[in-house]
Amino acid sequence: MSDAQDIESRCDYCGKVVSDRGWIGLEVSRPRVAPEEANYPFPDYLNEIFCSQEHAALWLQQPLPDPEPVKPYVPSWRERLMDVGLVSALVVTVAFAAVGLTLTLRWLLFD
Ligand SMILES: [Zn+2]
Numbered sequence: 001m002s003d004a005q006d007i008e009s010r011c012d013y014c015g016k017v018v019s020d021r022g023w024i025g026l027e028v029s030r031p032r033v034a035p036e037e038a039n040y041p042f043p044d045y046l047n048e049i050f051c052s053q054e055h056a057a058l059w060l061q062q063p064l065p066d067p068e069p070v071k072p073y074v075p076s077w078r079e080r081l082m083d084v085g086l087v088s089a090l091v092v093t094v095a096f097a098a099v100g101l102t103l104t105l106r107w108l109l110f111d
Pocket residue numbers: 011012013014015016050051052055
C-alpha cells in the first residue's frame with residue numbers, strides 16, 4: 001500500500017473519494033486585499049483536488065471562498081528556548097574555533 005492510499009483525498013466539489021490515478025488538482029493564488037494584511041508578503045493560496053475536470057470547472061464557477069485570515073506568528077517558549085540553545089552552541093563553536101586558530105598561529109609563528 002502506498003502513502004497516497006493511506007491518506008484518503010476527497011473531491012472538493014462533491015466529496016467523493018478520489019483515486020490515486022483519477023484526480024485533478026487546481027491551485028489558485030490571489031493577492032491579499034484586506035488593509036490589515038497589506039504588509040503580509042505572501043498571497044492567499046488555495047490548493048483544491050477534484051474527481052474530474054467537470055467538477056473542477058463547476059467549483060471554479062462558484063465564488064472563491066474568503067481568504068483565511070493571517071495569524072500573527074508568536075513563537076512558543078519551546079521555540080524560544082531552541083533559539084537560545086542554537087545561538088549558545090554557535091557562540092561556543094566560534095569561541096573554540098578562535099582558540100584553536102590562535103593556538104595554531106602561536107605554534108606556527110613562535111615555536
Ligand atoms: Zn467530484
